[in-house]
Amino acid sequence: MTTNNYYFFFKGRVALYAILKSLEIKPGDEIILPGFTCVVVPNAILYCGVKPIYVDIDENTFNINPNLIEEKINSKTKAIIVQHTFGIPAQMDKIIEIAKKITCFSLKIHVMLLDLNIII
Known part of the structure; x- marks a missing residue:
């Protein structure tokens, strides 16, 4: 097994920050996220x-x-972060249809008990 496409982090917050930093998102851009989330998500x-x-x-x-x-x-929206709170699946089909209106791709992150979809 090669590790060219795998990255390991000691904390989910560090992984999320690294992903966001690796994308072409710049200051002034906006990321949509749920109103009910862990503080580390908006902090990243x-x-x-x-x-x-x-x-x-x-x-x-x-x-x-x-x-x-x-x-x-709006024109500044670069990503939508979707979490599956308490293991309850979010309505991804609907969300992906909405996200297609902005240029994005989807990343799936699994962090122990945290399951996030980032649509960018």
Whole structure:
């Protein structure tokens, strides 16, 4: 097994920061994320000089509400971070359809009990 495509980090917050730094995201850009998340997620965004844009959650799943994402997207939006809160899957089909309206690709991150999708 080669490790050309694998990177290991000692903390999920460090991995998220490294991913964000490796992308062509610059200060002044915006990243959409759920309003209910661990503080390390917006901190990683802020440490990159990027503005976190919070989207309210679905009251049944505590995941980002896909019906509210589109109104937050603008020319500065570079990514959508989606977490699957408490292991409850987010509505990825809907979110990916919305994300196709901005130039993005999707990264799936597994960090022990944290499962994030980053759509960039």
